[in-house]
Amino acid sequence: xxxxxxxxxxxxxxxxxxxxxxxxxxxxxxxxxxxxxxxxxxxxxxxxxxxxxxxxxxxxxxxxxxxxxxxxxxxxxxxxxxxxxxxxxxxxxxxxxxxxxxxxxxxxxxxxxxxxxxxxxxxxxxxxxxxxxxxxxxxxxxxxxxxxxxxxxxxxxxxxxxxxxxxxxxxxxxxxxxxxxxxxxxxxxxxxxxxxxxxxxxxxxxxxxx
Amino acid sequence: xxxxxxxxxxxxxxxxxxxxxxxxxxxxxxxxxxxxxxxxxxxxxxxxxxxxxxxxxxxxxxxxxxxxxxxxxxxxxxxxxxxxxxxxxxxxxxxxxxxxxxxxxxxxxxxxxxxxxxxxxxxxxxxxxxxxxxxxxxxxxxxxxxxxxxxxxxxxxxxxxxxxxxxxxxxxxxxxxxxxxxxxxxxxxxxxxxxxxxxxxxxxxxxxxx
DNA sequence: ACTTTGAGTGTACGCATGTTCACTGATTTC
DNA sequence: GAAATCAGTGAACATGCGTACACTCAAAGT
Numbered sequence: 102x103x104x105x106x107x108x109x110x111x112x113x114x115x116x117x118x119x120x121x122x123x124x125x126x127x128x129x130x131x132x133x134x135x136x137x138x139x140x141x142x143x144x145x146x147x148x149x150x151x152x153x154x155x156x157x158x159x160x161x162x163x164x165x166x167x168x169x170x171x172x173x174x175x176x177x178x179x180x181x182x183x184x185x186x187x188x189x190x191x192x193x194x195x196x197x198x199x200x201x202x203x204x205x206x207x208x209x210x211x212x213x214x215x216x217x218x219x220x221x222x223x224x225x226x227x228x229x230x231x232x233x234x235x236x237x238x239x240x241x242x243x244x245x246x247x248x249x250x251x252x253x254x255x256x257x258x259x260x261x262x263x264x265x266x267x268x269x270x271x272x273x274x275x276x277x278x279x280x281x282x283x284x285x286x287x288x289x290x291x292x293x294x295x296x297x298x299x300x301x302x303x304x305x306x307x308x309x310x311x
Numbered sequence: 312x313x314x315x316x317x318x319x320x321x322x323x324x325x326x327x328x329x330x331x332x333x334x335x336x337x338x339x340x341x342x343x344x345x346x347x348x349x350x351x352x353x354x355x356x357x358x359x360x361x362x363x364x365x366x367x368x369x370x371x372x373x374x375x376x377x378x379x380x381x382x383x384x385x386x387x388x389x390x391x392x393x394x395x396x397x398x399x400x401x402x403x404x405x406x407x408x409x410x411x412x413x414x415x416x417x418x419x420x421x422x423x424x425x426x427x428x429x430x431x432x433x434x435x436x437x438x439x440x441x442x443x444x445x446x447x448x449x450x451x452x453x454x455x456x457x458x459x460x461x462x463x464x465x466x467x468x469x470x471x472x473x474x475x476x477x478x479x480x481x482x483x484x485x486x487x488x489x490x491x492x493x494x495x496x497x498x499x500x501x502x503x504x505x506x507x508x509x510x511x512x513x514x515x516x517x518x519x520x521x
Numbered sequence: 522a523c524t525t526t527g528a529g530t531g532t533a534c535g536c537a538t539g540t541t542c543a544c545t546g547a548t549t550t551c
Numbered sequence: 552g553a554a555a556t557c558a559g560t561g562a563a564c565a566t567g568c569g570t571a572c573a574c575t576c577a578a579a580g581t
Contacts, residue, residue, distance in 0.1 A: 111548055115558065134431055137346055139538060151539080153559045161539095220485060221344055221431015231489075265508065272478055275430065279441075298475065305515030321578050325528065349568065361569080363529045371569095 119157045121147040123171060126164055127210050135165055135218050135226065165218070165226040172211035173233045177240075179204040184244055193248060194303065198296040201270055202288060205277045213278040216271055234271070238263045250307070258306065265302050269295065329367045331357040333381065336374055337420050345375055345428050345436065375428070375436040382421035383443045389414040390447075394454055403458060404513065408506040411480055412498060415487045423488040426481060444481070448473045460517070468516065475512050479505065 109117070125146035129138045140161055144151045158164045179200060183189055189196045205212045219230045242263035245251055251259060273295045280287050319327070335356035339348045350371055354361045368374045389410060393399055399406045415422045429440045452473035455461055461469060483505045490497050 109548095111556090111558075114548095118558075134344075134346060136344060136431075140540095141538065149558095150560055152541090152561085155540085156558055217430050219430075220427050221346075261507070265511075268482055272482075297471075301475075301515035301519065302511060304519050305511035308518050309511065309514050319578095321526095321528075324578095328528080350570090351568065359528095360530055362531085362571085365570085366528055 115156075118147065118149060118153070122149070122154065122157055122164065123167060127168060127214060130168075130217070131210060131213055134221055135168070135214070136221065136223050162223060162225050165223060166229055168211075168214055169218075169226060169229045169233060172208075172215050173237070175208045175211050176204070176215075176237065180237075180240060180244065190249065193245070194296055194299045197266070197299060198292050201273060201295060202277065202292045205274050206288070209278060212274040216275045216278055219271070234267060238267045241266060250303075262302060262306055266299065269298050269302070325366075328357065328359060328363070332359070332364065332367055332374065333377060337378060337424060340378075340427070341420060341423055345378070345424070345432050372433060372435045375433060376439055378421075378424055379428075379436060379439045379443060382418075382425050383447070385418045385421050386414070386425075386447065387450075390450065390454065400459065403455070404506055404509045407476070407509060408502050411483060411505060412487065412502045415484050416498070419488060422484040426485045426488055429481070444477060448477045451476060460513075472512060472516055476509065479508050479512070 122143055126135065126138060126143045129142055129146060138161075140154055141151050143161075143164070144154045158167065183196065183200045186196060215230055215234075218226050219234070220227065222230070238260070242256075242259050245263055245266075246254075246256070246259050251262075254262075273291055276291050276294075277288065280291070332353055336345065336348060336353045339352055339356060348371075350364055351361050353371075353374070354364045368377065393406065393410045396406060425440055428436050429444070430437065432440070448470070452466075452469050455473055455476075456464075456466070456469050461472075464472075483501055486501050486504075487498065490501070
């Protein structure tokens with residue numbers, strides 16, 4: 102390597118290439134789905150020869166798993182931030198809707214990846230995503246269980262609400278992702294939809310348990 | 312053609328081959344997703360030489376669209392039958408849960424196809440599925456609007472409930488599809504989950520509108 | 522009877538793919 | 552400053568792909 106970053110320490114340059122490969126795979130996946138992206142396409146797009154790919158990932162499957170990890174670390178940061186937000190205690194629903202739409206907007210590509218590959222990806226990737234989503238449901242349940250109106254619910258009920266919330270999140274992420282660019286009005290509409298659906302879940306639950 | 316069906320009338324034999332191609336594509340899609348299935352794989356599996364494929368479909372995309380059509384005709388038959396069932400008037404929710412699980416079990420492959428290719432398929436297929444699902448939401452809304460407890464709701468509300476029901480149907484179809492074979496206990500669990508979620512939607516809606 | 526039609530065949534082509542191997546040369550290690 | 556390391560190179564391969572083309576030979580049309 103002599104032109105793009107001459108004096109980069111070796112490890113840093115390697116990491117940069119690794120990120121270029123990850124970013125390329127993520128971008129190419131958006132157009133055709135991860136499973137249709139070839140090792141050569143990714144390498145080409147990352148500005149690297151196909152054989153160099155193997156210095157970073159054993160196979161395309163491993164690349165896929167790395168993308169799953171990256172995507173969920175984004176998601177986890179989102180829930181951790183939301184937990185610190187005092188507004189969440191007053192009004193989970195509006196907060197969640199805001200956070201969701203904002204997070205999806207910020208890292209659209211990662212959400213798109215999860216939504217798409219959850220059902221459409223190679224089997225190892227699908228399995229990994231399912232596992233991460235299950236974990237995420239449990240983590241969200243912990244957050245929800247601390248909330249004022251919920252603290253005396255059974256843990257099964259909390260788990261179910263959490264599952265419904267996550268399912269909703271995935272559905273709405275799908276919608277935001279499939280949304281044509283430059284239509285912020287639609288985005289507001291989706292956010293409003295998400296809000297109403299979450300309210301529905303909470304209201305329905307409260308009434309049914311009484 | 313001389314061995315497999317010597318004296319078949321020409322048109323009938325053609326139709327039979329066409330169905331073999333459709334069935335092959337459906338089966339192969341389950342393992343790898345439709346987009347990874349090649350024209351040659353389908354032809355091979357259908358017992359036909361690759362070039363013969365073109366006598367039936369212009370391209371793999373067209374095959375995909377034919378599968379979408381086939382899948383939704385299954386779905387439509389299901390809703391039409393359910394509409395005749397008097398039980399539906401008494402208890403939409405249990406009826407819907409039964410019908411859903413039963414229908415999915417009967418034509419698992421078609422539901423799997425829709426659930427998978429809705430987000431993971433080639434763009435033309437995705438678009439077609441979205442369109443069909445939108446239509447289906449509207450059709451279901453018509454059915455729902457006739458129901459006793461719903462007849463005085465606004466049509467917007469009915470449309471939204473219908474959308475939530477269909478979203479739920481897709482989600483649950485995904486679960487049934489991803490379900491390991493020979494575990495009827497899980498199936499009952501999914502059915503119960505679907506029932507609870509639909510009840511949630513109806514209860515939530517009723518209470519919020521008052 | 523004889524001609525036309527058209528579903529299915531077989532060969533052949535150019536192209537993209539995943540993986541192999543021996544290599545280069547700057548950075549790191551000593 | 553010599554030696555070792557290792558990210559990235561470039562040529563070569565076998566394989567599977569979509570499609571073009573000329574073909575066969577029963578069934579359908581006359």
